Amino acid sequence: MIRLHRKHYIIFGLVIAAGIFPFLNQNEYWLHILTLSFIWIIAVYGLNLLAGYTGYLSLAHAGFFAIGAYSLGLLTVKTGVNYWAALALSCLITSVIGFLIGLIALRTKEHFFAIYTLCVGYVIYLVIDKWDSLTGGVRGLIGIPAPSNIGPLSFQSSLSQYYLVLFFLLATIFIMYRIVHSLTGRTFIAIRNSEELAKTIGISTMKNKLVVFVLSTFFAGLAGALYASFIRFIGPDIGYTTVIFDLLTYLLVGGIGTMAGPIVGTILIVSVSQSLQFLQDYRMLIFGPLLTLIIIFYPRGIVGLFNEMYMKRRSRKKPRLKKTQTPYTDSEGLQEDRVKEG
Amino acid sequence: MFIETRNLTKQFGGLVAVKNVDFAIEKGKINAIIGPNGAGKSTFFNLVSGSYTPSAGRVMFKGNDITHLPPNKVAKLGVARTFQTTNLFEQATVLDNVIVGHRLRTKSNLFDAVLRTNRYKREEKKCREKAMEVLEFTGLTHITDQLAGSITQEEKKRVAFALALATDPEVVFLDEPAAGINPGETEGLAELMQKMVKKGITVCLIEHKMQMIMKLADKIMVLNYGEKIAEGTSEEIMNNETVIEAYLGGDASA
Numbered sequence: 032m033i034r035l036h037r038k039h040y041i042i043f044g045l046v047i048a049a050g051i052f053p054f055l056n057q058n059e060y061w062l063h064i065l066t067l068s069f070i071w072i073i074a075v076y077g078l079n080l081l082a083g084y085t086g087y088l089s090l091a092h093a094g095f096f097a098i099g100a101y102s103l104g105l106l107t108v109k110t111g112v113n114y115w116a117a118l119a120l121s122c123l124i125t126s127v128i129g130f131l132i133g134l135i136a137l138r139t140k141e142h143f144f145a146i147y148t149l150c151v152g153y154v155i156y157l158v159i160d161k162w163d164s165l166t167g168g169v170r171g172l173i174g175i176p177a178p179s180n181i182g183p184l185s186f187q188s189s190l191s192q193y194y195l196v197l198f199f200l201l202a203t204i205f206i207m208y209r210i211v212h213s214l215t216g217r218t219f220i221a222i223r224n225s226e227e228l229a230k231t232i233g234i235s236t237m238k239n240k241l242v243v244f245v246l247s248t249f250f251a252g253l254a255g256a257l258y259a260s261f262i263r264f265i266g267p268d269i270g271y272t273t274v275i276f277d278l279l280t281y282l283l284v285g286g287i288g289t290m291a292g293p294i295v296g297t298i299l300i301v302s303v304s305q306s307l308q309f310l311q312d313y314r315m316l317i318f319g320p321l322l323t324l325i326i327i328f329y330p331r332g333i334v335g336l337f338n339e340m341y342m343k344r345r346s347r348k349k350p351r352l353k354k355t356q357t358p359y360t361d362s363e364g365l366q367e368d369r370v371k372e373g
Numbered sequence: 374m375f376i377e378t379r380n381l382t383k384q385f386g387g388l389v390a391v392k393n394v395d396f397a398i399e400k401g402k403i404n405a406i407i408g409p410n411g412a413g414k415s416t417f418f419n420l421v422s423g424s425y426t427p428s429a430g431r432v433m434f435k436g437n438d439i440t441h442l443p444p445n446k447v448a449k450l451g452v453a454r455t456f457q458t459t460n461l462f463e464q465a466t467v468l469d470n471v472i473v474g475h476r477l478r479t480k481s482n483l484f485d486a487v488l489r490t491n492r493y494k495r496e497e498k499k500c501r502e503k504a505m506e507v508l509e510f511t512g513l514t515h516i517t518d519q520l521a522g523s524i525t526q527e528e529k530k531r532v533a534f535a536l537a538l539a540t541d542p543e544v545v546f547l548d549e550p551a552a553g554i555n556p557g558e559t560e561g562l563a564e565l566m567q568k569m570v571k572k573g574i575t576v577c578l579i580e581h582k583m584q585m586i587m588k589l590a591d592k593i594m595v596l597n598y599g600e601k602i603a604e605g606t607s608e609e610i611m612n613n614e615t616v617i618e619a620y621l622g623g624d625a626s627a
Contacts, residue, residue, distance in 0.1 A: 206487050209486055209487045209489065210483065210486055210487060213481075213485075213486035213487075213493070213497070214472075214473070214476055214479060214481060214486065214493075214496060214497060214500060215481070215482065215483055215486040216486070217469070217472060217473040217476065218473060218476055220462060220465075220473070221462075221473045221476075224460060224461075224462040225460035227424070227456070227460075228456065228460045228536075230424070230443070230444040230445045230448070231422060231424070231444050231445075231448055231453070231454050231456075231537075232448060232453070232473065232474050232476070232477060232536060232537075232539075232540050233445050233448035233449050233476065233477025233540055234445055234473075234476060234477065235443075235445045236445070242483060246483070342520065
């Protein structure tokens with residue numbers, strides 16, 4: 032129970048830290064960067080549920096992010112729908128499109144799924160870029176309103192926007208936590224582990240995969256919609272394939288299939304990349320090798336590394352009751368073990 | 374009849390992996406399928422459990438035609454199975470690996486999970502209790518908190534049994550349960566199978582270890598090149614000319 036409490040303290044401390052950050056650091060610029068990071072984190076969580084917990088790496092999520100952003104932009108700018116209704120509708124539209132694409136995409140697996148969704152993402156980008164009359168094409172969409180007031184609450188200032196995004200982020204984390212730590216989450220993990228085995232223990236894999244896919248597009252759409260109302264201008268670039276690789280980098284560095292991975296990865300990469308602005312594009316000379324090393328040595332990212340260390344410590348404290356074999360606690364040991372079995 | 378296959382045939386292109394096999398699995402007994410490598414034993418399993426769709430023939434379970442049901446539906450009817458290689462989630466504990474086994478008997482969905490409804494709490498508890506129950510049954514209570522990646526090969530086999538049992542099956546199909554473990558451990562697994570039968574669960578297994586099969590099985594079917602060449606008790610099989618020929622080659626005079 033002590034462990035549980037300590038974990039709760041950490042979570043509580045982080046929420047407080049995020050809450051008082053704007054007062055400690057009066058710098059508008061960093062507030063802007065942090066708000067933007069929070070938006071990315073929401074999208075990365077969506078991706079994590081699908082790629083990390085269910086084992087289906089979707090490369091179409093920048094497209095869904097853009098669908099969310101454009102839905103909100105078009106609904107508010109062209110039809111003048113109330114902001115909150117537009118936000119809800121944007122998520123709904125993204126989910127419906129996600130459902131339709133998922134129906135086809137989920138018939139493929141592994142690399143084929145990744146390649147198929149990469150194509151889908153690119154097609155979404157092309158549609159946004161070329162459908163001039165609807166999306167404004169390369170000129171983009173300007174004049175997207177900030178979130179409208181709820182009673183006395185106004186969201187015009189960057190500070191209030193920060194808290195609004197923080198609210199959505201916390202809600203996202205809460206929902207993700209509950210899903211992952213539930214029978215439903217276990218079902219998803221069972222699918223990632225072995226789809227064949229999952230089927231034989233009575234899990235309808237297609238149904239569950241579709242649920243995850245729609246859910247993850249929902250969060251991509253939510254992130255996109257928040258992005259649109261925060262930046263107030265969107266262009267087709269936000270759906271371009273580089274965006275999905277950014278999201279993927281955040282996820283891989285932080286830890287794919289871990290609960291804290293999206294936060295750690297996104298905050299770390301975004302802040303480091305801001306601090307290294309002066310290097311311009313040469314920053315990639317640092318990120319490229321770093322990413323490669325992390326994938327080779329810590330396939331579960333920074334958070335995965337800490338989890339492993341924690342498990343190692345715990346298994347040392349609690350020795351086996353029977354047999355003397357030392358537990359494999361490092362990932363290399365696990366892989367070797369798997370190779371032997373295969 | 375409990376489980377019955379009629380004229381079961383599976384073709385992969387030009388290769389006939391299973392050919393016109395009629396076999397009845399008897400309730401409450403240990404049924405075994407043996408045969409040389411490539412005889413179509415695993416294919417037969419995959420056909421019965423719904424992983425493959427037969428090219429011809431039918432599979433009946435308690436009088437119902439289950440030939441074209443997907444594996445997850447077959448599992449819901451009470452047919453469980455294990456695989457030759459045990460696919461466990463190695464970074465999770467043994468208990469965590471088994472809990473999901475009872476998922477098919479629960480109804481809670483995503484909203485129950487997010488809102489933690491009463492139904493969810495009840496079902497979560499039920500799955501956990503079921504997992505503990507089957508882990509006790511398979512003799513694994515001492516390693517429930519170990520990572521699945523750190524347990525022995527034999528323990529992994531037992532976890533696979535536990536996972537299959539967690540689905541509340543009436544019949545369990547075991548694909549080479551004793552492969553890759555030592556004789557002493559094999560003995561232990563044999564006892565476990567007898568314990569399952571005593572509990573009212575029908576067992577059907579594929580096995581290469583003849584000693585174990587001959588001692589254990591109530592009914593044996595021998596497959597060779599996809600065809601059933603013999604069927605009967607262990608004595609009948611041991612004295613069957615065709616079987617000896619299939620195993621030892623044409624000119625054997627055993």
